[in-house]
Amino acid sequence: MAPSFAARTYRDDAVVLRTHKLGEADRIITLLTKHHGQVRAVAKGVRRTSSRFGARLEPFMVADLQLISGRSLDIVTQAVAKGAYGGAIAADYGRYTVAAAMTETAEKLTDVDGESGTAQYNLLVGALASLSRSDHAPELILDSYLLRALSTGGWAPSFTDCARCGAAGPHNAFSAPLGGMVCPDCRPPGSPAPAVETVLLLGALLTGNWATADASATVHRREAAGLVAGYLQWHLERVLKSLKHVERT
């Protein structure tokens, strides 16, 4: 006996992470939902000009969705726009690339970790809203988002006390594998020694101290971005490895 229609239908807020074509007129939409983690769902007829979904299921859009659970893919039956960030973001190439990096990171982090889904959802929607309003420089919004998303995923960096032994900081060496700034005893050979202002900027981006972040100089933003990218790459590779492991077993 099939379960009742009501039991298989659910409603949730979601941000569209990615879409790809399916058949003639449909799309598979990868969503980060507020309460159901990452969901892959089919939007039927969405590529027809007459589609009732309009542009509500484009990347970076936030919508109140109704879905039907399926065996492998769910089906989107209704979409009401909540945050029309997609238009403002897609109109500007710099913002678009930042939003794409954020949604890609969110997809990877929530693929293996369902538990922090709501926190990751709130973080991503907040960052997309901030990006669409140009609250801060796009690269600062990105680096702040990346540091906070990794922290929420369980990889909180330390920019004050030693990331390995906890010795009181500030310290002047950075190690992505060890988790941030490290003391002279823990410092692996060849660790970069970023400028004091760069370390302050990283701390400000992590805690959301925008007054400090907005006042930072370009040279320190560039150095911070390089360290964030290294930190992200190191930890996401571990995420992806654990994902492969999950799929094998």
Ligand SMILES: [Zn+2]
């Ligand atoms: Zn140490």
